[in-house]
Every structure is written in C-alpha cells, then in structure tokens.
Amino acid sequence: MTNKKIADLIQEQTQHLRSIATEKIQSFKDRDLSRPVTSWIKEDRLQNEMGYEFTIIFRTCACSWVRSDSAGCTMCGYYNDKGPDSIPQKLILTQMQYAVNKHLSKLEEIQKNGGKTTLKIFSSGSFLDDEEFSPITRLDVINKAIKLPSIDHVLAESRPEFVKHETLDPIIEITGKGSFELGIGMESSNDYVRKTLINKGFTSMDLQHSMKIAQNSHVLVKTYLLLKPPFLTEKLAIRDAVTSIKKAISWGANSISLNPVNIQAYTLTEYLFNNRKYRPPWIYSVISVFQQALSPSIMDKVLILCSPSASGSFRGVHNCHDKSCNTRWLNILNEFIKTQDKKIIDPDHLTYNDCSCWGEYNVFLEYSSI
Ligand code: SF4
Ligand SMILES: [Zn+2]
Numbered sequence: 449m450t451n452k453k454i455a456d457l458i459q460e461q462t463q464h465l466r467s468i469a470t471e472k473i474q475s476f477k478d479r480d481l482s483r484p485v486t487s488w489i490k491e492d493r494l495q496n497e498m499g500y501e502f503t504i505i506f507r508t509c510a511c512s513w514v515r516s517d518s519a520g521c522t523m524c525g526y527y528n529d530k531g532p533d534s535i536p537q538k539l540i541l542t543q544m545q546y547a548v549n550k551h552l553s554k555l556e557e558i559q560k561n562g563g564k565t566t567l568k569i570f571s572s573g574s575f576l577d578d579e580e581f582s583p584i585t586r587l588d589v590i591n592k593a594i595k596l597p598s599i600d601h602v603l604a605e606s607r608p609e610f611v612k613h614e615t616l617d618p619i620i621e622i623t624g625k626g627s628f629e630l631g632i633g634m635e636s637s638n639d640y641v642r643k644t645l646i647n648k649g650f651t652s653m654d655l656q657h658s659m660k661i662a663q664n665s666h667v668l669v670k671t672y673l674l675l676k677p678p679f680l681t682e683k684l685a686i687r688d689a690v691t692s693i694k695k696a697i698s699w700g701a702n703s704i705s706l707n708p709v710n711i712q713a714y715t716l717t718e719y720l721f722n723n724r725k726y727r728p729p730w731i732y733s734v735i736s737v738f739q740q741a742l743s744p745s746i747m748d749k750v751l752i753l754c755s756p757s758a759s760g761s762f763r764g765v766h767n768c769h770d771k772s773c774n775t776r777w778l779n780i781l782n783e784f785i786k787t788q789d790k791k792i793i794d795p796d797h798l799t800y801n802d803c804s805c806w807g808e809y810n811v812f813l814e815y816s817s818i
Contacts, residue, residue: 463519469714487547499564508580511573525712526572559598575604608658616665625666637695676729693741703751708765710758731777768805
C-alpha cells in the first residue's frame with residue numbers, strides 16, 4: 449500500500465469518528481460557557497526548582513486542525529470538550545476570572561510562603577490562533593496573568609503555523625524575555641510518524657521554522673513528544689521517542705515533555721484499542737526512553753518532564769494489573785522528574801524483578817505486533 453493510501457485511510461477513519469463525536473457534543477446543550485473546562489493548582493517541576501502550576505483549560509471553538517477536513521490527530525480527543533464555533537470572546541475572559549476566583553487564596557498562600565507558580569493556559573488548541581483567542585483577548589489574558597500572586601512564568605500552547613513574530617512580540621512586551629514559554633506538539637522527529645500515523649499535518653521543517661521564530665522573539669520552547677503513537681510496536685515506539693528527544697534538543701528545545709499515549713474518546717487510537725490492536729505504553733518503556741536518550745550534558749541544559757494522564761489505568765501508561773507495581777514505577781518516574789537526577793533511573797539500582805510482569809514485558813517487547 450502506498451503512503452498516500454495509508455494516510456487517506458487513517459484520515460477517513462478519523463473523520464468518521466470525529467463525526468460521531470460532533471453529534472454527541474451537539475447534545476451537550478447545558479455546557480456553561482462562562483466556566484473553563486477545568487482548572488487546578490498542583491505541585492510542579494519548574495525550570496530550576498519545585499513549585500506550582502496553575503492550569504486553566506479554556507473552552508474555545510477547538511483546535512483549528514481538528515475543525516479542518518483533516519479531522520485532527522489520531523490520539524487526540526480534546527475536541528470532545530469544545531464550545532460552539534461562535535463562542536463570544538468576552539466569555540473567554542469570564543472563564544479566566546472564574547478560575548482565578550476559585551484559586552486566588554491558594555495563589556496568595558503560595559506567594560506568602562515564597563513559592564513560584566507557572567500559569568498554564570491550555571485550550572486543547574492554539575493560544576496563538578485568532579479564532580480561539582482574538583489578539584485583544586490574548587493580551588488581556590496575559591495582562592491579567594502576570595498580575596496574579598506568585599505567577600512568574602506563563603506557558604501556552606500552539607500549532608506551528610500560528611507562531612509569528614507579530615503575535616509573540618506583544619506578549620513578550622508584557623511578560624518580559626524568558627518568562628513566556630510556548631508548548632508545541634512535535635510528537636515525533638520522524639515525518640512519516642508525525643504526518644501519517646499521527647495525522648498531525650506539519651513537517652519537521654515547519655516545526656523547526658516555528659521554533660526559530662519563537663527563539664528569536666525570546667520565547668522559551670517546550671516540545672511535547674508522544675510515546676507510542678498508533679501503529680508503532682512498543683520497541684519501535686521507544687526507538688522513535690529516543691531519537692525524537694535528541695532531535696528536539698538539537699533543534700533548540702528548552703524543555704521536553706514526554707507524553708505516553710492514553711486512550712481518548714472518539715479517536716482512532718481508541719478504535720484500535722477496542723479492537724485489541726493497540727496497547728498504551730508500559731511504564732518500563734518510559735523509563736527506558738529516558739535511560740537511553742538522556743546524557744549528563746542534556747540534563748544540564750534541558751528540563752525533562754513527564755506527567756502522564758490516566759497513568760496506572762488500563763487506558764493509560766501502565767505495567768500490569770497489580771496496583772502496587774504501577775504505583776512503584778510511577779513513583780520512580782515522578783521522583784526522577786522532580787529531582788532531574790538520572791541516578792534515580794539508573795538500571796543498576798532498579799529492582800526490575802519485584803513483579804513478574806518484567807518478564808512478560810520483555811517478551812512483549814520482542815514479539816508483540818501492537
Ligand atoms: S493534538 Fe493538538 S494539534 Fe492535534 S488535534 Fe489535538 S489539539 Fe489539535
Ligand atoms: Zn507488574
């Protein structure tokens with residue numbers, strides 16, 4: 449089968465699943481558009497120390513890529529949280545105010561104790577897309593953000609096609625250089641994996657171009673990498689992630705977040721999972737990627753992050769059915785991220801044989817086709 453045929457089939461099935469999701473969403477008439485999808489404050493690893501993240505997931509008209517004929521990425525179900533196409537911009541600011549009111553006392557407490565917080569502006573789309581956040585709304589959000597107690601860093605996400613100097617420069621004028629970070633979903637350094645298997649729609653050249661623009665505007669770049677996109681075996685997925693980490697660093701990423709795939713509703717990945725053609729990655733694989741990809745010199749200059757959704761569950765990164773096995777390995781992973789100390793995942797110091805699934809994993813790695 450040609451690459452084009454494979455890409456067309458993947459896109460057709462993604463479009464079909466997205467149309468089911470669209471029908472479902474239309475039945476959610478009671479979504480309160482003056483509130484964000486969700487918001488929270490929790491401990492987080494910051495550039496140089498532990499601190500906090502204040503995350504707001506805005507409800508917008510959804511990611512431009514998923515609204516296009518492409519139907520979006522094969523593992524992404526964020527579309528399911530979308531608001532109407534015509535959501536008024538003033539409601540975006542009302543959503544922010546709602547989240548601020550809810551968490552203000554915690555932010556004040558963090559500030560009183562000398563802590564630092566990163567505000568994470570997510571919309572399951574692009575903060576730099578004028579359809580989701582108009583230029584005025586965008587700057588209003590940033591202006592409000594930097595006045596909040598304990599906030600000293602702002603992170604937002606965008607697809608590369610929206611990364612432009614004229615969009616970034618006004619933001620940096622407000623936050624100052626080095627205090628605004630842009631998260632870009634690179635997913636893989638391999639164009640076939642990204643464009644065809646993930647249906648992401650942009651090339652490595654597009655990505656590198658956008659990273660250059662961001663760097664020239666004094667914006668920090670965080671790259672998200674996907675561990676185990678659909679259609680890759682566990683072994684190939686590890687190899688892809690190791691290569692991608694090294695490439696992302698050579699392209700100038702300031703931080704890297706490795707995201708093991710979790711199963712989201714109405715996605716091609718969920719369809720494969722339901723048909724036993726896909727298994728989310730093992731926690732052992734996440735550790736293995738970091739063991740193979742990270743040298744001391746990389747750890748010195750790049751922040752490594754991994755905060756997997758649905759971890760330990762059947763639909764997220766997990767080892768076996770034994771809760772204590774998953775908890776033990778997730779704790780090792782969290783400790784490594786918190787400390788950025790690679791000794792924590794040194795294979796000579798890890799007790800792999802505490803659970804029998806280590807043997808099962810090694811057989812799976814060698815022989816499984818999913
Ligand atoms: S992963 Fe990002 S770019 Fe892809 S559909 Fe989801 S929000 Fe859009
Ligand atoms: Zn186990």
